[in-house]
Amino acid sequence: MRTRLDTLSVTAVLVTVCAFSATAPLTAFATGPVLALALGRNALGFLTLGPAVALIRRREFGKVFRKERFLVRREQRRGALFGILAGTALAAHFATFMPSTRMTSVAMATALVATQPIWQALISTFQGLRLPRATWAGLVVSVMGAVIASGMDGRSGTEAVVGDILALTGACALAGYTALSEQARPDVSTPVYSVLCSAVCTVELLVVCLLARTPLFTFDGGTWLALLGLLIFPQLLGLFSLNFALGRAPATMVSVFLLLEAPVAALVGWLWLGQLPAATTWPGLIMIMAGVTVVVVADARRTPPLSDATGATRLPVTFPQHPLLALHQAPGSDVYTYLRRQAHAGRFAEVEAAIRDLETRAVRIHGAKSPEATHWIEVRAEVARIAGNHGLAAQLWLNAARFHGSAPAPDPRRIRDCLDRAHHEWRDTADEHIVSTLAPVLRAMYLKDVGRAGEIPADLRAYPAPVRAESSQVTRPVHGS
Template identity: 35%
Template sequence: MNAFLALVAVLGVSASGPLMAGAAAPALAIGMWRNALGALAITPFAARRAPAELAGLDRAGRRDVVLAGMMLAVHFGAWISALKLTSVAAATAMVSMQLVFVVLLDRLRGTPIPRTVLVGAGLALAGVFVITGVDFTLSTESLTGDLLALGGGAAAAIYLDAGSRVRRQVSTSSYTVACYAICAVVMAVAALVAGIELVGFAATTWIAIIAVTVSAQLLGHSILNHLLSVMTPGTISLLLLLEVPGAALLAGIFLGQTPPLGVYVGLALIIAGLGVVVLRRPPVEAPTS
């Protein structure tokens, strides 16, 4: 059953990049609405348990919920902005570097890093340099998009790390509705401060926002939040590697994006390197709640 849920989640998140790249709305608006609608959809399922479970969190648990929601907002703000500047293939490959940041978090805690993991991280980093080098020859806009996506990957690593701790104490629905709600509020405030419109879009844009909410938010991230109870953040990141070729394929079909050959070379290096990182990384105890 978990394998089937993982497949559904990967297919859901793979549609995320192409849908958001094609939506004619600001990045903060897209991110805010997909999280607000996601929280609204999950609220009926969380209403009975969430108040008591969230109130029962200790101080560290409450801090981690807020941290996860804020980092999810940073992730979406950076990544969706990147999708507007560079190709879906490049942006998705860059944001998948979250796994390298997960390893870095482990190292900061004092966890020894095997040499093979460092080799894999170096291989993935080489892929980053290949893609950014190719995009730099195209335009500074594409390079900016690459760097934004990389920052979004760093934020996603912190989001997954904090979420894995919270999920040891509360149910999927309670954690998810709280995290999405916090993310939506943070993005809404950021949009208002920046003077970015949150409404007034064309019908096709609203359809794209609803579609990405259903496919990526409800069938993607929500399932991944559930799987955090039986899988480690590293395993989730390995599953998300499948999003890279999936998103590139969908972008080619529906958006007509055909990045230079060098981007695909870098993409292959990143997937290979991150695969090594996951396979050789020391096992981490999975949440059990």
């Protein structure tokens, strides 16, 4: 596991903290309707990112709409469904958290919405995962802190307590968004998923505004400036720097750093808006932050179990330090033996579900393009090979090569090994459409690989000339491909 943050990663995380910390103060500063402000923020974000993503990913969008996307089509539909549900949860988050900043203090709203990891841990229990004692201890401390701080808010009137409840509801909605996103992200690319969630969130907030008869975009000059700040800071700069940091650093460490959002927002609220929380609320706020920190750290150390087909044996899951460990090279009594046995038995749905859980876990802890997360792409490629789906295996090995190449310290040996495996699977692919699609990508990857320009395999270099013998092997679909 990577445990150090380099200077660039720390800078990205600090930019993320500062950008996200501007959300509550900007919302409290604006005078326009809060729901209209939430709609405007998402609509502008969608109009800014949507066309750019559609242009950059036009080939991906085209293949999806023409139903030509051969990589796990059923899983893509599953990812889109979870993306729609996640967009709904995101809309609920904005519709509750942003009004709370007007009803309670900026510090209180930000601290309560920062309890999202608490509710995320509780969601994990409903998914069958056992929580360690440290997680439960952190949960109790945070809840007690929220009760103490909210009780002191009660002295300021009922509106402040309602604001606290809305902020907690926003935290729960954000936890739901994260849980749904974890289910969808292994099957949908980041740009496409971001646009999908943003579009769903915008449409649903528009419906809410229309039902509530909220005036749309009838803002004064100050509110327009606040809306522009929400677009630039949390919507664009914050999310971009966060995604950059998650690609280089462990997600757990990033999450701990993000807890700085609450004190930074409180400082901004005090200096800009003159909102200084009462001294009696500070112990509760500190307890909230301490409890959430314990939960985040405990979550990083938790290792989820994996059951076999009968449910009788629970195998410990570890993240190997050598990402090129293939299934047939794994020790005889670990998770890889279980996955290999299930794959050879034809239980590909169960294997895919297990790998997805492990891959999602690795992404959360280590980052989207970390060696630990890339390793599970390689395991999926090996399972596809066992299933006889060589085209899918080649695509997955190519994805692994790309991720190894974009790592902070690329390993040429691992990149070359992935490319050679992708080429081997490409040669065994019978579907000519897949072959023709992957050939130029493979050639480009070999050319990009330093020192390999003259080592492109002859059959790949000559394609589409008829030098490649067609494989008579019939591919068997895996996971709905």
